[in-house]
Amino acid sequence: MPVIEVARQAGACYGVERALKMALEASDSASQPVHTLGPLIHNPLVVADLEERGVRPAADPAEAGSGTLVIRAHGVTPQVIADAEARGLAVVDATCPYVKRVHRAAARLAAEGYQVLVVGESGHPEVQGILGHAGEGARVVSDEDDLAGLALCDKVGVVVQTTQTAERLAHVVAAVVGRVGELRVINTICEATSERQAAAAELAERSDVMIVIGGRESGNTRRLAQICRERCMNTHHIEDAAELDAAWFDEAERIGITAGASTPAEQIERTVAQIERVVAA
Known part of the structure; x- marks a missing residue:
């Protein structure tokens, strides 16, 4: 077992x-x-x-x-x-409340004359809401490649979607440095997001199989799956325990489970119970 x-x-x-x-x-x-x-x-x-x-x-x-x-x-x-x-x-x-914090930070930067860059997923509802507080010149940057050809003002302020990774923020900031006269960065990544990402990475490193539970439209869950997949090739993103496949667990000695920030505890419990039934069969 x-x-x-x-x-x-x-x-x-x-x-x-x-x-x-x-x-x-x-x-x-x-x-x-x-x-x-x-x-x-x-x-x-x-x-x-x-x-x-x-x-x-x-x-x-x-x-x-x-x-x-x-x-x-x-x-x-x-x-x-x-x-x-x-x-x-x-x-x-x-x-x-953590998203509200991003709204306030973006509005403050815009009021102080900064062009606001929002590091995040273009079109995501959270990012759209942030843009509404960030002033007319605000732009969404998903990664450093998005900066190519983007006209930047002398004063640039950066905020970040709450569910992004610190690594992505760092890459974008590094690409902006040197292109502007003044750069102000406000790290608005939610602490809960960082904690979940770190815990998932640690567990994936020592697991034979990783199950990531959460909606497929959930950006933070997709990022968890990406983080796990980089450390455990046998990673599967599911929305519900009914999607589990017994073949995933063949010869597995350790099965790791994580879940996105929109996944209630009862969904995790159902998944654990279903895995126990599958591997015991």
Whole structure:
């Protein structure tokens, strides 16, 4: 029987748990419909459970129509909240406090005359929200290659999507140094993200198989899978325990498990139980 070990830091973070609690409290207390602005978190199982409880995603405030609109943990631009309030929606802002910190940092840099670079995944909801606070000249930079041909101002300020890696931030900063007169970097990577990445890397180094649990649209979960795959070739990213394949565990002596920040503890527990059944068969 192989050893099955869950990373010492894995699964739902404070911001996700807070957003779920706020959405459910809104549902329990509201007499009108409750919508989330897009999926509350990047976890289809959780989103489906919320829908069963009457909390449904809406693409925008107009689609929500009336009632309560919950702003998801990723945050939004100030214009989106203003639009929702103008339509008479009761807004519950469940933006993660660590994302709010990025908003404040980006707005402060823009107010002080810096061109803001957001290190992150272009098009990601969190990044879109940050851009809404970062001023007209703000740009998204996924990696150092994105800087090629990008016109930079003399004063540049850098913030980073909360779920990015410190390594990626360092590479971008190194590529900016020397191209500008003044550079200010505010490291806004969430501590919980860093802890999960470090724990996953440590476990992957000594595991024969790594299972990474979380939504496929979850940027932080995809990064965990990448970190694990660099250290353990037999790494598998799943959304649900039903996806497990017995062949993955042939001859494995240690099976490591980690999970993204949008993955509740019960999903991890189900996966552990299913692996135990599979390897015992």
